[in-house]
Amino acid sequence: MTVPQWGVRVPARQGEEMRQALIREGALDASLKLIRNGDLLILPVLEQREGAEWCEFEAHPGREPLPRHELVGGIAIMQDDDPDGAQKLLASRPSLHTVVFAEGEVHGEYRTREFRVLAGQSTTRTQVTEHGFTFNVDLAGAYFSARLSTERQRILVHVREGEVILDMFAGVGPFAITLARIASLVVASDINPKAIELMLENIAQNRAKNVLPMLADARHLDGIIPWQFDRVVMNLPLSGTEFLPAAFRLSRPGGTIHFYSLVSVEGEHVARIQELGGTVLSERVVRSYSPGQWHAVYDVRVGE
Structure with a gap:
């Protein structure tokens, strides 16, 4: 069949x-x-x-489909509030220690989310391994998306030795630590103290000596940091547009901005990017988000 x-x-x-x-x-x-x-x-x-x-x-004969979920390290995030399905999911992989249900969307300036444990250990903390890096994550304490693993590798391919990079919304540091493999320096900013706490653990764990963590509001970065960057990463899909002017001011002429946003039409932010003096090199769908809305990334060249 x-x-x-x-x-x-x-x-x-x-x-x-x-x-x-x-x-x-x-x-x-x-x-x-x-x-x-x-x-x-x-x-x-x-x-x-x-x-x-x-x-x-x-179909695999005799294999019952598992409930829909997302894996983050040893935690499975279920899309439905299904305790029986959670027990089935927990038993499906020895690496799983917890199954949770997300009770809301990512919200607030700290980008946090509420979870309820359905099965396994009563924790929202786990370790995620991707492409040779290991990240400590607390799903309820700071933003992290395993779905952006491929994006981190895609951008890494374009980084050149000697680049100075800014990660404006760094979370626990996965973009910053990944890009630091080639870059000269990565400044990793976040407004969430818990994110910075976890980032410090991850910097030490991955021996990333060229990542500079910064607890700061991205609105004020251009008044704090005295230099411009070769590359800026903006992973704040829900409200990143308001920070685009600051990102342009922080970018050197000819630099690159990777701007992530939720969009409902193709080219939704092209006019605003052009107003600020940027050229859209590409617009890519990262993943679907909800009916009629998807997570996109704009690769932008800053005007000379």
Whole structure:
């Protein structure tokens, strides 16, 4: 029997890496078999995403689909308040220690979220490993998205030795610490004291000696920091637009801004970026967010 589902094509040599990334996101549909097509694999995913196509997959015989969830280290975040499903999920992977239900969306200037434990240990703290880095995370204390693992690697490819980078909304430091592998210096700012506390742990744990943490309101960074940056990362999807003028002032002429935002139409922020003197190099869908809304990233070149 075949089952229709979204699928993502990937070269076979990268198949396991992509499979593990999708598992970390909670995006892989583990009830379906992957498709092998020559040197390509098609991996089944639970929702539409950039590059996905509608395919016919074979079901794994006797394998019951697990409840929809996102994995963050040893914690599974369920999309439904389902205690029975949480117990089934907890038993599905030895690496899981907690299953939670998110009782609201990310909110407030600290970008926090409320969770209720449905199964396992009573904690929202875990460790996340991605691409050779290990991050301490507290889901209720500071923002972290495992779904941006691929984005961190995408930007890393474009970083050149000697770059000075600003992460305006750094959270626990995953972008900053990843990019510090090549950059000369990364300034990692956040307004949330808990985020900075976890970031300090992660800087030490990953031996990232060229990351400078800064507890600050991004609105005032251009009055605090006396220099301009080669690259600015703006991962504040819900309200990042209001910080775009500050990001431009903090960028050197010819520098790059990676601006993440929730959008409901293609090109939603292009006019504002052009008003500020920027050129949109690309606009990409990172993931779907809700019906009619998606998480996008604009790669922007700052005017000379």
